[in-house]
Amino acid sequence: MLLRQLPQGASWDNYPNLHFDEKADPLNPAVQHDMTWGLKRRPFWVMEQQSGSPGGNFIFAMPKPGELRRWTYQAVAHGADAILYFRQRTCTFTIGI
Numbered sequence: 001m002l003l004r005q006l007p008q009g010a011s012w013d014n015y016p017n018l019h020f021d022e023k024a025d026p027l028n029p030a031v032q033h034d035m036t037w038g039l040k041r042r043p044f045w046v047m048e049q050q051s052g053s054p055g056g057n058f059i060f061a062m063p064k065p066g067e068l069r070r071w072t073y074q075a076v077a078h079g080a081d082a083i084l085y086f087r088q089r090t091c092t093f094t095i096g097i
């Protein structure tokens with residue numbers, strides 16, 4: 001099935017390690033998954049799942065071993081139908097247009 005053939009659905013971008021605290025709270029993505037599911041009351045897509053160190057103006061922590069698997073299981077357990085992994089390497093600069 002082509003992407004254009006899919007009915008309109010909900011999606012969101014999951015970056016659990018994109019934070020300014022000492023450690024990420026797993027409750028935050030869980031709530032976001034539930035809210036995204038609730039928009040249409042059907043499975044959703046995670047369009048960008050952090051798979052490396054998010055960066056730009058700040059360089060954040062790399063996921064620890066097993067974290068990517070845990071985040072994936074969490075998304076599926078909360079109703080994700082598809083998960084697309086975004087960028088393994090960190091950009092040293094960014095520009096938003």
